[in-house]
Amino acid sequence: MKNKNVTKTLYMVELAMMVAIIFMMAFTPLGYLRTPGLSITFLTVPVAVGAVILGPKGGAVCGLAFGLTSFIQGLIGGSGLAAMLLTINPFGMAFTCIVPRVFEGWLCGLIFLTAKRFSKNSAYLIASLSCPLLNTALFMGSLVAFFYHTDYIQGIAQTLGAKNALLFVVAFVGLQGMIEAVACTLIASAVSYGLSAALQKGGVCVA
Numbered sequence: 001m002k003n004k005n006v007t008k009t010l011y012m013v014e015l016a017m018m019v020a021i022i023f024m025m026a027f028t029p030l031g032y033l034r035t036p037g038l039s040i041t042f043l044t045v046p047v048a049v050g051a052v053i054l055g056p057k058g059g060a061v062c063g064l065a066f067g068l069t070s071f072i073q074g075l076i077g078g079s080g081l082a083a084m085l086l087t088i089n090p091f092g093m094a095f096t097c098i099v100p101r102v103f104e105g106w107l108c109g110l111i112f113l114t115a116k117r118f119s120k121n122s123a124y125l126i127a128s129l130s131c132p133l134l135n136t137a138l139f140m141g142s143l144v145a146f147f148y149h150t151d152y153i154q155g156i157a158q159t160l161g162a163k164n165a166l167l168f169v170v171a172f173v174g175l176q177g178m179i180e181a182v183a184c185t186l187i188a189s190a191v192s193y194g195l196s197a198a199l200q201k202g203g204v205c206v207a
Contacts, residue, residue: 015058018050019065026069027078033179039079040176041135043069047105048131048188052124053195056109063105067098084152085143092146100138107134121193128188132180140169 025031025043033040043066051059071094074082085093112127144165147153153168162168 011054011058015050015054015061018046018054018058018062021046022062022065023069026066026073031069039081040179042180042183042187044104044132044135044180044184045188045191047101047135048108048128048184049192049195051105051109051131052112052127052188052192054109056106056113059105059107059109060102061105063101063103063108064098066105067101070097070101085147088150088152089146092142096139096142096146100142101135103138104131104134124189124193124196125185128192129181129185131188132177132184136173136177136180140173144169 022043025046031041031043033042047059047062047066050062054062070079070082073079074086074093074097077083082093082097085096108127108131111130112123115123115126143153148157148165148168156172157163157168160168160171162171
Protein backbone atom coordinates (compact mmCIF):
# COMPACT_ATOMS: atom_id res chain seq x y z
CA MET A 1 0.00 0.00 0.00
CA LYS A 2 2.87 2.36 0.88
CA ASN A 3 4.60 1.81 -2.46
CA LYS A 4 1.30 2.39 -4.27
CA ASN A 5 0.78 5.68 -2.43
CA VAL A 6 4.35 6.79 -3.20
CA THR A 7 3.89 5.97 -6.88
CA LYS A 8 0.60 7.87 -7.01
CA THR A 9 2.19 10.88 -5.29
CA LEU A 10 5.11 10.89 -7.72
CA TYR A 11 2.68 10.67 -10.62
CA MET A 12 0.71 13.67 -9.35
CA VAL A 13 3.91 15.65 -8.79
CA GLU A 14 5.12 14.88 -12.32
CA LEU A 15 1.73 15.79 -13.76
CA ALA A 16 1.62 19.06 -11.82
CA MET A 17 5.10 19.92 -13.10
CA MET A 18 4.07 19.29 -16.72
CA VAL A 19 0.95 21.45 -16.32
CA ALA A 20 3.04 24.21 -14.73
CA ILE A 21 5.48 24.07 -17.65
CA ILE A 22 2.60 24.36 -20.12
CA PHE A 23 1.18 27.44 -18.38
CA MET A 24 4.63 29.00 -18.07
CA MET A 25 5.37 28.48 -21.76
CA ALA A 26 1.91 29.68 -22.82
CA PHE A 27 2.33 33.11 -21.26
CA THR A 28 5.96 33.70 -22.19
CA PRO A 29 7.67 33.89 -25.60
CA LEU A 30 8.69 30.23 -25.16
CA GLY A 31 5.25 28.96 -26.09
CA TYR A 32 4.42 30.70 -29.35
CA LEU A 33 5.99 32.21 -32.41
CA ARG A 34 3.47 34.81 -33.53
CA THR A 35 2.65 35.08 -37.24
CA PRO A 36 -0.07 37.01 -39.15
CA GLY A 37 -2.13 33.82 -39.46
CA LEU A 38 -1.92 30.87 -37.10
CA SER A 39 0.67 31.21 -34.36
CA ILE A 40 3.32 28.51 -34.33
CA THR A 41 2.96 26.77 -30.98
CA PHE A 42 5.59 24.77 -29.14
CA LEU A 43 3.13 23.68 -26.43
CA THR A 44 2.75 20.36 -28.19
CA VAL A 45 6.21 19.51 -26.82
CA PRO A 46 5.23 19.30 -23.12
CA VAL A 47 1.91 17.69 -24.08
CA ALA A 48 3.78 14.97 -25.99
CA VAL A 49 6.28 14.49 -23.16
CA GLY A 50 3.43 14.28 -20.65
CA ALA A 51 1.57 11.74 -22.77
CA VAL A 52 4.66 9.55 -23.14
CA ILE A 53 5.79 9.72 -19.51
CA LEU A 54 2.39 9.80 -17.80
CA GLY A 55 0.22 7.81 -20.20
CA PRO A 56 -3.04 8.66 -22.00
CA LYS A 57 -4.75 10.12 -18.91
CA GLY A 58 -1.76 12.31 -18.12
CA GLY A 59 -1.61 13.32 -21.76
CA ALA A 60 -5.27 14.30 -21.66
CA VAL A 61 -4.68 16.50 -18.60
CA CYS A 62 -1.69 18.13 -20.29
CA GLY A 63 -3.83 18.67 -23.39
CA LEU A 64 -6.53 20.22 -21.22
CA ALA A 65 -3.95 22.62 -19.76
CA PHE A 66 -2.85 23.53 -23.29
CA GLY A 67 -6.46 24.11 -24.33
CA LEU A 68 -7.25 26.25 -21.30
CA THR A 69 -4.24 28.49 -21.96
CA SER A 70 -5.38 28.86 -25.57
CA PHE A 71 -8.87 29.79 -24.39
CA ILE A 72 -7.46 32.31 -21.91
CA GLN A 73 -5.32 33.83 -24.66
CA GLY A 74 -8.52 34.44 -26.61
CA LEU A 75 -10.21 36.06 -23.62
CA ILE A 76 -7.35 38.48 -22.95
CA GLY A 77 -6.57 39.20 -26.59
CA GLY A 78 -3.30 37.30 -26.67
CA SER A 79 -4.46 35.46 -29.79
CA GLY A 80 -6.07 37.55 -32.49
CA LEU A 81 -7.68 34.51 -34.12
CA ALA A 82 -9.15 33.17 -30.88
CA ALA A 83 -10.36 36.63 -29.88
CA MET A 84 -12.19 37.03 -33.20
CA LEU A 85 -13.72 33.55 -32.95
CA LEU A 86 -14.94 34.44 -29.45
CA THR A 87 -16.98 37.33 -30.83
CA ILE A 88 -18.52 35.08 -33.50
CA ASN A 89 -19.36 31.97 -31.49
CA PRO A 90 -18.16 31.75 -27.85
CA PHE A 91 -19.12 28.09 -27.48
CA GLY A 92 -17.46 27.16 -30.75
CA MET A 93 -14.33 29.05 -29.77
CA ALA A 94 -14.14 27.35 -26.35
CA PHE A 95 -14.71 23.93 -27.92
CA THR A 96 -12.10 24.54 -30.62
CA CYS A 97 -9.49 25.73 -28.13
CA ILE A 98 -9.99 23.02 -25.51
CA VAL A 99 -11.56 19.76 -26.72
CA PRO A 100 -9.17 18.97 -29.61
CA ARG A 101 -6.19 19.47 -27.27
CA VAL A 102 -7.61 17.02 -24.70
CA PHE A 103 -8.01 14.36 -27.39
CA GLU A 104 -4.57 15.25 -28.77
CA GLY A 105 -2.87 14.38 -25.47
CA TRP A 106 -4.99 11.30 -24.84
CA LEU A 107 -4.47 9.86 -28.33
CA CYS A 108 -0.74 10.64 -28.21
CA GLY A 109 -0.47 8.54 -25.05
CA LEU A 110 -2.38 5.68 -26.66
CA ILE A 111 -0.19 5.85 -29.77
CA PHE A 112 2.94 5.63 -27.62
CA LEU A 113 1.66 2.58 -25.74
CA THR A 114 0.71 0.89 -29.01
CA ALA A 115 3.97 1.72 -30.79
CA LYS A 116 6.01 0.58 -27.78
CA ARG A 117 4.76 -2.96 -28.30
CA PHE A 118 6.60 -3.11 -31.61
CA SER A 119 9.64 -0.88 -31.08
CA LYS A 120 10.32 0.95 -27.84
CA ASN A 121 12.86 3.40 -29.28
CA SER A 122 10.75 4.26 -32.34
CA ALA A 123 7.72 4.75 -30.11
CA TYR A 124 9.18 8.00 -28.77
CA LEU A 125 9.54 9.42 -32.28
CA ILE A 126 6.13 8.19 -33.43
CA ALA A 127 4.30 9.60 -30.41
CA SER A 128 6.19 12.90 -30.57
CA LEU A 129 5.31 13.29 -34.26
CA SER A 130 1.69 12.31 -33.70
CA CYS A 131 1.11 15.07 -31.14
CA PRO A 132 1.57 18.11 -33.44
CA LEU A 133 -0.16 16.29 -36.30
CA LEU A 134 -3.15 15.53 -34.07
CA ASN A 135 -3.13 19.10 -32.78
CA THR A 136 -3.30 20.49 -36.31
CA ALA A 137 -5.86 17.99 -37.60
CA LEU A 138 -8.22 18.18 -34.62
CA PHE A 139 -7.95 21.95 -34.15
CA MET A 140 -8.48 22.70 -37.84
CA GLY A 141 -11.28 20.14 -38.03
CA SER A 142 -13.10 21.90 -35.20
CA LEU A 143 -12.37 25.32 -36.71
CA VAL A 144 -13.88 24.25 -40.02
CA ALA A 145 -16.89 22.62 -38.34
CA PHE A 146 -17.79 25.72 -36.33
CA PHE A 147 -16.50 28.62 -38.38
CA TYR A 148 -15.80 27.74 -42.02
CA HIS A 149 -19.03 29.29 -43.32
CA THR A 150 -18.64 32.50 -41.32
CA ASP A 151 -17.72 35.72 -43.11
CA TYR A 152 -14.45 35.94 -41.18
CA ILE A 153 -13.10 32.54 -42.23
CA GLN A 154 -14.50 32.88 -45.75
CA GLY A 155 -12.58 36.14 -46.05
CA ILE A 156 -9.36 34.38 -45.06
CA ALA A 157 -10.12 31.52 -47.46
CA GLN A 158 -10.61 33.93 -50.34
CA THR A 159 -7.36 35.70 -49.51
CA LEU A 160 -5.56 32.35 -49.57
CA GLY A 161 -7.29 31.34 -52.79
CA ALA A 162 -8.81 28.27 -51.12
CA LYS A 163 -11.99 27.12 -52.87
CA ASN A 164 -12.98 24.43 -50.36
CA ALA A 165 -12.43 23.47 -46.73
CA LEU A 166 -9.58 21.06 -47.43
CA LEU A 167 -7.62 23.59 -49.47
CA PHE A 168 -8.28 26.18 -46.76
CA VAL A 169 -6.78 23.91 -44.09
CA VAL A 170 -3.71 23.14 -46.20
CA ALA A 171 -3.14 26.79 -47.12
CA PHE A 172 -3.85 28.13 -43.63
CA VAL A 173 -1.61 25.67 -41.79
CA GLY A 174 1.15 25.51 -44.39
CA LEU A 175 4.66 26.16 -43.10
CA GLN A 176 3.50 26.64 -39.50
CA GLY A 177 2.33 23.05 -39.29
CA MET A 178 5.59 21.72 -40.68
CA ILE A 179 7.67 23.73 -38.21
CA GLU A 180 5.54 22.52 -35.29
CA ALA A 181 5.81 18.91 -36.41
CA VAL A 182 9.60 19.00 -36.82
CA ALA A 183 10.23 20.88 -33.58
CA CYS A 184 7.96 18.68 -31.49
CA THR A 185 9.28 15.45 -32.98
CA LEU A 186 12.91 16.32 -32.33
CA ILE A 187 12.56 17.98 -28.93
CA ALA A 188 9.78 15.90 -27.38
CA SER A 189 11.27 12.55 -28.43
CA ALA A 190 14.68 13.47 -26.98
CA VAL A 191 13.23 14.86 -23.75
CA SER A 192 10.74 12.05 -23.19
CA TYR A 193 13.36 9.37 -23.92
CA GLY A 194 15.81 11.00 -21.52
CA LEU A 195 13.20 11.47 -18.80
CA SER A 196 11.93 7.93 -19.18
CA ALA A 197 15.43 6.51 -18.85
CA ALA A 198 16.17 8.70 -15.83
CA LEU A 199 12.92 7.79 -14.08
CA GLN A 200 13.36 4.08 -14.72
CA LYS A 201 16.92 4.27 -13.43
CA GLY A 202 15.55 5.86 -10.30
CA GLY A 203 13.02 3.05 -9.89
CA VAL A 204 10.00 5.11 -10.95
CA CYS A 205 7.43 3.42 -13.17
CA VAL A 206 6.54 5.29 -16.34
CA ALA A 207 3.94 4.63 -19.04
